[in-house]
Amino acid sequence: MYFKEDKMKILKFGGKSLANGKGIHKVINIIENKVGNGESITVVLSARGRSTDQLEEILDRAVNNESYQEQLQAFKQYQVDSYGDFKVDDEFKTLDKLFEGVSLLGDYSKRIKDQVLSQGEVISAKLLTHILKEKGINANFTDSRELIKTDGKFGEAQPLDKLSKENVVKHFKKYNGTTVNIVTGFIASNTKNETTTLGRNGSNYTAALLANYLDAEELQNFTHVSGIYTANPDLVSDAKKIERLSYTEANELAYFGANILHAKTIIPLIEKNIPLRILNTFDDQNNGTLITAENSSKGIKSLSVLENVSLINLEGRGLLGRVGVDARIFKALAYKNISVSIISQGSSERGIGLVVESEKAIEAKKVLKQEFEADFYKKDVNKITVANEVAVISIIGQDLSTFHRPYNALIKNQVIPLLFNNTVSGKNVSLVVYKAQLHKALNVIHGEIFGVAKKINIAVFGHGLVGGTLIDQILKSAKDIEKRKKIDLNIFAVANSRKILLNENGVDTNWKSIVEEGDSYQIKDVIKFADAHHLENLIAIDNTASKDFTDNYSVLIENGFDLVSSNKVANTLSFDFYKELRMKLEKHQKQYLYETNVGAGLPLIDTIKLLHLSGENITRIKGVFSGSLSYLFNTFSKEKRLFSEVLGEAINKGYTEPDPREDLCGNDVGRKLLILARELGLSNEFNDVNIHNLIPENLREGAADTFLKRLKELDSVYQKIKDEQKPNHVLRYIGDLHGDLFKEKGILDVKLVSVPESSALGQVKGSDSIFEIYTESYGDQPIVIQGAGAGAAVTARGVFGDILRLTEKS
Numbered sequence: 001m002y003f004k005e006d007k008m009k010i011l012k013f014g015g016k017s018l019a020n021g022k023g024i025h026k027v028i029n030i031i032e033n034k035v036g037n038g039e040s041i042t043v044v045l046s047a048r049g050r051s052t053d054q055l056e057e058i059l060d061r062a063v064n065n066e067s068y069q070e071q072l073q074a075f076k077q078y079q080v081d082s083y084g085d086f087k088v089d090d091e092f093k094t095l096d097k098l099f100e101g102v103s104l105l106g107d108y109s110k111r112i113k114d115q116v117l118s119q120g121e122v123i124s125a126k127l128l129t130h131i132l133k134e135k136g137i138n139a140n141f142t143d144s145r146e147l148i149k150t151d152g153k154f155g156e157a158q159p160l161d162k163l164s165k166e167n168v169v170k171h172f173k174k175y176n177g178t179t180v181n182i183v184t185g186f187i188a189s190n191t192k193n194e195t196t197t198l199g200r201n202g203s204n205y206t207a208a209l210l211a212n213y214l215d216a217e218e219l220q221n222f223t224h225v226s227g228i229y230t231a232n233p234d235l236v237s238d239a240k241k242i243e244r245l246s247y248t249e250a251n252e253l254a255y256f257g258a259n260i261l262h263a264k265t266i267i268p269l270i271e272k273n274i275p276l277r278i279l280n281t282f283d284d285q286n287n288g289t290l291i292t293a294e295n296s297s298k299g300i301k302s303l304s305v306l307e308n309v310s311l312i313n314l315e316g317r318g319l320l321g322r323v324g325v326d327a328r329i330f331k332a333l334a335y336k337n338i339s340v341s342i343i344s345q346g347s348s349e350r351g352i353g354l355v356v357e358s359e360k361a362i363e364a365k366k367v368l369k370q371e372f373e374a375d376f377y378k379k380d381v382n383k384i385t386v387a388n389e390v391a392v393i394s395i396i397g398q399d400l401s402t403f404h405r406p407y408n409a410l411i412k413n414q415v416i417p418l419l420f421n422n423t424v425s426g427k428n429v430s431l432v433v434y435k436a437q438l439h440k441a442l443n444v445i446h447g448e449i450f451g452v453a454k455k456i457n458i459a460v461f462g463h464g465l466v467g468g469t470l471i472d473q474i475l476k477s478a479k480d481i482e483k484r485k486k487i488d489l490n491i492f493a494v495a496n497s498r499k500i501l502l503n504e505n506g507v508d509t510n511w512k513s514i515v516e517e518g519d520s521y522q523i524k525d526v527i528k529f530a531d532a533h534h535l536e537n538l539i540a541i542d543n544t545a546s547k548d549f550t551d552n553y554s555v556l557i558e559n560g561f562d563l564v565s566s567n568k569v570a571n572t573l574s575f576d577f578y579k580e581l582r583m584k585l586e587k588h589q590k591q592y593l594y595e596t597n598v599g600a601g602l603p604l605i606d607t608i609k610l611l612h613l614s615g616e617n618i619t620r621i622k623g624v625f626s627g628s629l630s631y632l633f634n635t636f637s638k639e640k641r642l643f644s645e646v647l648g649e650a651i652n653k654g655y656t657e658p659d660p661r662e663d664l665c666g667n668d669v670g671r672k673l674l675i676l677a678r679e680l681g682l683s684n685e686f687n688d689v690n691i692h693n694l695i696p697e698n699l700r701e702g703a704a705d706t707f708l709k710r711l712k713e714l715d716s717v718y719q720k721i722k723d724e725q726k727p728n729h730v731l732r733y734i735g736d737l738h739g740d741l742f743k744e745k746g747i748l749d750v751k752l753v754s755v756p757e758s759s760a761l762g763q764v765k766g767s768d769s770i771f772e773i774y775t776e777s778y779g780d781q782p783i784v785i786q787g788a789g790a791g792a793a794v795t796a797r798g799v800f801g802d803i804l805r806l807t808e809k810s
């Protein structure tokens, strides 16, 4: 049969594609299909599976005079396993001899190593040729050592282009038409016909050279992944495949660690404008990533990672203004063949950070110490340190105009880069981070720049009326929010005072039944869990009414959590605590939102904050602050019913605090008043609030349950107060912040008043709160905010609002 197409396609298969089992069968299928379709193809192969690594391991054993026969036997067995009459005795004999010699000498040269490693590719190409021939395909084993000629640099040889091209063209003239050449990748030979290898990514290089010499139509690189991704999918689950890349972008990716690509393999393709397609051997439906000369749409392309690197830091006050320091560093390192992948130097020239391969770090430090020995004596250089546990993340396509976004996101998530560096012309920024933070850092940056949903990881403490409603509201709207706002709200923890449910992928609608089966916990367990699962954009929600829980705020902030709270306690502890909390937030760049602390879901705190910040002088805030007491007195004043009955209703409707006495004793309104006062910059303490306690003294002591059983004792007290009012008057329990609000402290009153039914306060209905905000500009006409002031649904909605506000800030 003849090929229908005369333009050649080069197919290159990597080691994982050629492994025993599924891999090699897939490779055969691909080749058979292409031949069947009449495509003109040449196939370049790596060694199979882990062959190259195995040969290196055996070499190591042999040179150390350790027994290696078992490993060698396993290697041989793997090569011929289940291929019947396939024989590679020559190659096995060569290996036997080479290893024996190395073992005897206790040494080997790079030349010998190249001879050893080359056997992997030779066996691989011979096997495939054998199988294809058996299937009736006109396959021709092609030893690239006869075609690609190189300089004599064993281990990293450079091709001699003119000679190699002549050889290749001549060979392909002879074997064309019906022949499928099966070419060994990676290996070549020098002009003395000694085996050389082309270094890392050598097989890809062979394929690119052949494509160039033969003016191929396309190079198809078959790997075990479906193309190039926006980030390593093993580390970033949201990573997306990139459909197209330009050579320039691919080159940058290659340089910054995308190990499918290598800069030197792209250059021969650029020269002849030959497209490179990265394909997956195991997924024939996927069209992979296409790399061409065409500039694809602008924008950030990918995140790549360099691991196995170390950061060397050279510090010295005496370096300021000194000429030639960098030159000395590079010269000293170059002398030892140590390459610097990133350098960063402050304008003060006091510190220079260098990234080198980890295995060269100790030597690099040694040569720098030698080079700067005299400077140490003069105290011009004071230290050279090495940080090993680091990694470099490069954002390919990123310039500094929008770099603040990923950078701020990192800082917010407590990932502080050790160093960053950008290129002036090419667009990319590299950051050095601690390896322990790599996973989290990648996800944070990826979420920020790729427009895929930004994950917000939420821990909900307290799942009673408000907390439980909040969780349900979030679960119900999460999909819609993800679609509209590209924010993925993930509740990874739900806890009460005893138990916790943890799930890094988020709880589902069954959370309630599972949480009680959860474990007991301490706050450090939640922090550890978030850390272990690299959870970013952390928010802790306090939906308890607990003073104890507020003790956790500090450690949560220190560990990267923003806070949202419906609990009013933290804002009403001592003024010192109030200030310390804000200092801690400032220090750790964290946010604390608590809109529901006053007026439940009403936008009160925000309004007060804005007025205050914009310089509008607030002179008084007055109103019905409590939703439950509003309901109680509105209903009791209007209807002929028992006080205890209406109070029971307010409790059942979820308007009251977990302990309803907190409402009736005035503490809840007192807290709200104090919170507003502090928003205005006043430094009042809780005991400055003048509170009219609505609970008769004889009912104040004891447990909440006992109190609830004695509610009827309140009836006569409040009936009397009601009856003694002037006509057309109603009872209201109000808060009033007044006095000179520009001094250190204001006057805070919480009291029961009787007001005309026709007044603004008198007309409040249901569980509504009303807040009258008096300011200098508005004079006697207050700004009025009125609406439902209590209730689980509105409060949870308010907490939800705070969460969304935080996601916008982050």
Ligand SMILES: NC(=O)C1=CN([C@@H]2O[C@H](COP(=O)(O)OP(=O)(O)OC[C@H]3O[C@@H](n4cnc5c(N)ncnc54)[C@H](OP(=O)(O)O)[C@@H]3O)[C@@H](O)[C@H]2O)C=CC1
Residues within 6 Å of the ligand: 461, 462, 463, 464, 465, 466, 467, 495, 496, 497, 498, 543, 544, 545, 546, 548, 549, 566, 567, 568, 596, 597, 600, 627, 654, 655, 656, 657, 658, 789, 790, 791, 792, 795
């Ligand atoms: N209801 C409303 O209209 C409004 C309420 N709020 C505030 O909302 C908060 C919650 O109120 P509500 O939902 O009614 O209260 P609930 O009593 O219904 O729920 C409280 C929850 O907090 C848990 N909890 C208590 N202590 C701790 C602790 N130390 N650590 C972890 N979890 C704890 C409880 O668990 P356990 O069962 O183990 O005790 C329970 O799950 C209160 O601070 C309230 O002031 C604010 C505005 C309006």
Ligand SMILES: N[C@@H](CC=O)C(=O)O
Residues within 6 Å of the ligand: 596, 597, 599, 600, 625, 626, 627, 628, 629, 655, 656, 657, 663, 668, 789, 790, 791
């Ligand atoms: N118990 C409170 C609930 C809101 O803070 C009230 O009644 O207002």
